[in-house]
Amino acid sequence: MLKIKRVLQSLTPLLGTAILCSSLYAAETERKASPWRWGVSGGVVHQFDVDLNDAVGDFNVSRGFVQGSLSYGWNRRTSVSLSLGAGRSNYEFSPEATIEGEQPWEQIEDYRISLPVRFSPSESTDVLIIPSVRTYAESNASLSDGRTEGVLAGMSWIVTESFSIGPGFGWFSELGGGSRVFPILVIDWKITEKLRLATGQGVAASQGPGLTLSYKLAEKWSLGLSGRYERTRFALEDRPSRSGGIGEERSLPLVFQLSYVPSPLVSLTALAGAEFDGRLRLEDNQGQRIAQTDFKTAPMVGLAFSARF
Numbered sequence: 670m671l672k673i674k675r676v677l678q679s680l681t682p683l684l685g686t687a688i689l690c691s692s693l694y695a696a697e698t699e700r701k702a703s704p705w706r707w708g709v710s711g712g713v714v715h716q717f718d719v720d721l722n723d724a725v726g727d728f729n730v731s732r733g734f735v736q737g738s739l740s741y742g743w744n745r746r747t748s749v750s751l752s753l754g755a756g757r758s759n760y761e762f763s764p765e766a767t768i769e770g771e772q773p774w775e776q777i778e779d780y781r782i783s784l785p786v787r788f789s790p791s792e793s794t795d796v797l798i799i800p801s802v803r804t805y806a807e808s809n810a811s812l813s814d815g816r817t818e819g820v821l822a823g824m825s826w827i828v829t830e831s832f833s834i835g836p837g838f839g840w841f842s843e844l845g846g847g848s849r850v851f852p853i854l855v856i857d858w859k860i861t862e863k864l865r866l867a868t869g870q871g872v873a874a875s876q877g878p879g880l881t882l883s884y885k886l887a888e889k890w891s892l893g894l895s896g897r898y899e900r901t902r903f904a905l906e907d908r909p910s911r912s913g914g915i916g917e918e919r920s921l922p923l924v925f926q927l928s929y930v931p932s933p934l935v936s937l938t939a940l941a942g943a944e945f946d947g948r949l950r951l952e953d954n955q956g957q958r959i960a961q962t963d964f965k966t967a968p969m970v971g972l973a974f975s976a977r978f
Contacts, residue, residue: 704742706977711735711756714971716944722963726766732758732971734779746789754781769960771951774916776808777903793827797837797855805844805903810913815904817842821878823855823868831859844902844915845956853878869895881926893926899944905951914959915952920944922969934978940971 716730734756742748756779766773783801790796799821806815823837837853858866862885869881879897886892900919907913924942943966950961 706740706742708738708740708975708977709735710738710973710975711754712938712940712971712973714940714969716967716969719947719967720965721766721768721949722965724766724768724962726763728760728762728766728773728964730758730760732756736781738785740785746787746795748785748787750785752781752783752785754783755779768949768951768962771960772908773949773951774807774903774905777916778804778806778808778812780804780812794824795827795833796822796824798822803841805901807903807906807916809906810904814913815844817844817902821853823853825855825857833857843956844904845952845954847956854880856880869893869897883926883928889930891926891928891930893928895922895924895926895942897922913954915954915956917950917952918948919950920947920967924969935976936974938973940969940973943968 711734713731713733715732718727718729720727734754736752736754738750738752740748740750758777758779760773760775760777762773762775781801781803783799785797785799787795787797800818801820802816802818804812804815805817806812819839819841821837821839823835825833825835827833833856835855837855838850839853840848840850842848853868855868856866857868860866865883865885867881867883868878879895881893881895883891883893898919899922900917902915902917905914905916922942922944924940926938926940928936928938930936945966947964947967948961949964951959953959
């Protein structure tokens with residue numbers, strides 16, 4: 670009963686999110702044409718209890734994130750935006766859980782600011798650049814210790830009306846020193862009138878995009894399957910057993926998505942899937958390994974929303 674209660678508590682914000690999106694949709698119908706546009710997006714996700722492979726105990730995670738943005742568009746393909754976001758991940762480890770004898774973390778906070786820029790050098794080319802500053806840190810840790818900077822960038826060529834593709838990359842500084850670079854495939858392929866493969870957005874603390882295969886069930890409904898690689902690092906608070914340090918979680922989420930899109934500017938998406946190949950890791954302040962453990966396949970559910978005006 671206690672586990673069921675925790676799950677229900679973690680999903681309570683879903684109702685409020687649905688009500689918010691409905692209100693935003695009603696307001697959107699009254700919006701006047703303007704180069705200025707504001708938006709709000711976010712989501713909540715709950716990962717159910719899962720056992721640690723190389724240690725005793727289990728854990729679950731409840732995540733929430735919200736982001737507001739203000740943009741100015743010269744036309745449909747050229748714009749600049751300012752986005753501010755904040756989120757929180759609540760980790761609940763069982764009392765006996767340790768990672769190679771080390772006490773794991775609890776609540777991780779996430780803050781970010783980004784400046785997405787879109788433009789089109791030619792009729793057949795689109796470019797997107799997103800510089801950002803982010804902070805991931807345990808509640809009582811210094812926010813400056815968890816700060817990283819980076820950029821996502823991509824270019825796509827419009828091959829046909831139903832197919833565009835191009836390369837991209839992400840670069841982010843790393844907690845503990847150094848930096849990380851990873852490739853991105855920018856694609857939007859309308860395979861048929863109902864089937865589409867496209868670069869998709871992540872939820873909450875995602876650094877880079879994944880891929881989503883979606884099928885249009887009806888005019889306002891679609892079903893999709895999304896996959897990505899997640900790797901999140903965060904500063905840890907000082908404890909009697911250790912001096913700060915860095916925590917890391919990585920996994921391969923595979924998620925089914927049921928989306929309701931009442932207008933091109935508003936969407937509400939229910940999520941259900943699992944995280945595969947999961948790993949938790951503890952490092953010192955220089956990024957040297959202290960302890961780590963894999964965890965078993967972790968089922969998850971959630972809800973995401975997006976609205977622009």
